[in-house]
Amino acid sequence: MSEYLEFEKPLIELEEKINELNSFMQDKDIDLTDEVKRLEKRANNLREEIFSELKPWEILKIARHGERPTTLDYIDLICDEFVELHGDRTYGDDQALVGGIAKIDNMPVTIIGHQKGKTTKDNINRNFGMAHPEGYRKALRLMEQAEKFGRPIISLINTPGAYPGIGAEERGQAEAIAKNMMEMSGISVPIIVVITGEGGSGGALGIGVGDRVLMLEYTYYSVCSPEACAAILWKDANEAETAAKALNITAQDLLELGIIDSTIAEPPGGAHKNYERSAQLLKETIMQEISELQELDTATLLDNRYNKFRKMGYIKNKFEEVVEEKQAN
Template sequence: MATYQPLPFERPIQELEKQLADLNAQENSTPEHAEQIRQLKLEITRLTREIFDNLGAWETVQVARQTGRPQTPDYIELVFDEFVELHGDRAIGDDRAILTGLAKINGRKIMLIGQQKGRTIQERSDCHYGCAHPEGYRKALSRMQMAAKYGLPIICFIDTPGAYPGIGAEERGQAYTIAYNLREMSRIPTPITAVVLGEGGSGGALGIGIADHVAVLQHAYYSVISPEGCAGILWKHVKHADKAAQALKFTSADLLRMGIVDEVIPEPLGGAHRNHRRMAMALKASLTESLKSMDGLSKEELLDRRYEKFRRIGVFEETAIEETLAATDNDPAADADTDAEMTPDANS
């Protein structure tokens, strides 16, 4: 398990944990000492739950970016029985920001596609900090088409601040490649499950996110733009990223309420970075249930459901407008007010 630096709002928890470590280090077996340890453990649990149950949007972003948070390679080790990596896009090269390969979960063969950021400086450089180039998205789509050919369900792990914004990536068709993936994923005739593990930034995330079942970890976020990017556009400075995060409504609770995702996967107390193994168990249970729920669906049913799922996103706005218009049509007082507003004033 990777080490992590406590976030600013975790410092009170860290201080209590240091006190607990000091108590445990003492060679004291009295009942009073045991009671002190018990009470301190209860206080740590209470404080951790209180803090993480009331995270703001910007604090959620900080948790999603936590360096010790489990990434795709960690879940490959903890969730899947086997994994054989498949490299390259058969055109340019192998983009390490996207990991693809054949895997087994509970003995069932699947195609796994996951974004990875890396941990060490060398790994992050190789993975472009999780920002994929066009060849990464071509690699992902190629593996999806292979999965469809052999009747394998697809699991996608999303964890990226966004697609790589460099000149070379744009010259090689970054925007076109992502758009092409969106179209092709919408009609791949095999079950697709996508899970946002940490960051789900912009088109870089959506490029592998058109799925039949979309889940998000409790303290992850899924957004059209990063808070810093939004702050730069609206407030002309990244120092307002916290306000942008609040305005974007991209936390797991917001996403579930608006119908953007189908499921929120609970994280261990204090976040996934505190207990990789327990987080992996919850993720495995969710993936197993998702795969099982799509068994028996014909290709036509699968594609129709996927189409309808994404067509429904945003309907709440249209529904609100229709309800308002309907209420106005059925309210004589509202009609009278409208007529009064349209009648010219005799004194004007």
Template structure:
């Protein structure tokens, strides 16, 4: 796979190219350069760790948007023993930006819904760049209610810059479709696990984002709006997107600290796009673990825990509340 490298990876890329050159030279000339190559590989591993342990929010956002990042269908193909895609919302049409169906993970039947992006221009146009229409969210809800009827756990894979804001989507009730999904998912009587696998943009993400567990892959973001949109709204200047990315607290680490998500699922070194299989293995391991735990709960307890989980988001700690009060008093 030809990879589109990111600017902050340049020192690492140059080192990896040197390793490749030496390896080829050693094979062509039959010269033993094993020790030198091992030293360079050790340097590369250390440099990779340094780079990825100090990423800025804007750099993480670039990884989350990487064109070669695994899509929902990539993950489905790697974690499921079998999968049948189901189509249509039984009302308007079949949205290619939000897919879903029935699969088996280690012989456990599950329903999976998720945003689907393309890998190249033609496919991205077909998938509308992962921006779902109302019929996409209504299809997802149809499959979610079907899963509830047949007692199948639900997995929702989120990867969208946002719901499609076009005139047709608004005419067909985009906001209503998202709001209804959130309301219905809050009361579904089977386990729901939500994982942000790339971009978690605004209401487009929330439309399939209510669950008993909400996870984020390591190099993803989850936000009320994109940094570009935030910068345009607050400063009337999209060039301040990097500043907005930091202010929005949109990284997995930020959101774990804020209590918005339950945990972070690790990615392979360099990001999920560097090793699809390893990324899928890490995801599958966590999904099976959480499903087994959630299925032990009684239905009433499952729903109550889910309700309380979302009701407590945004709770202000006492010491923070006191600082806010002091700030208000100082302002007169």
């Protein structure tokens, strides 16, 4: 059985009961179809109820789910062809950030994205999706190549943050991220950015400047993790749930604030429940956005991108409200 989250427990127990009844019907040749249908209807209603009232902390848990589709999973499901390209031509090849040339419905594109692992060994190899400077430099190399050949760029973000190790800092982590943001603002082909899981801090921003910034339904995008925020504000990482509420990290929050352009629905229960459906929804949205952006001339494309980020700055007082509420209690 796949990993489940605490708030899903009542639903999981109900689904297990349905599976038991189905097995019992097969083994004993007894017709319990009406009872199974009744329980399935109840499960569907419960699933809808649970996922329509998720708290920011619960959404964060889904975004971090170990079985969510990775960048390479989406590439396999969305692309007709894919050739992965390696290395930054300066230091090495970072396995935490992958990229290459692909075809989607016969349209050439460049895809880059953070890559997490599915097993402990794979996660260690991928550094848990936390890219080094050479990862961001590889991404920039591929984006400049895409611009040269007129290919749209798709950037898939899923990282808790850029790797903060000494070696990464020595090799210019901050400079690599800052340069990517500067260069992406002026690349003359359409750039579609999608947060597919975690959108953590500068690690996300390093491949996060685009004409369209989208978020899957159960993902988060934040200046820092709620745990780090809680440790800074209240000197207690156990207050992370409070911080998650205050930080406005969910797709709906960020859509209201104008930080992202739209959200992409996920299958019931999250993207990890149905890879194929999640990939289909992602592909449809990306292709629609690229089609619209390709109608623009280069000057308009770049002006719109510039203005998109310049107008960000509207501040919602939700953070102060949450902090004041906590202090009052």
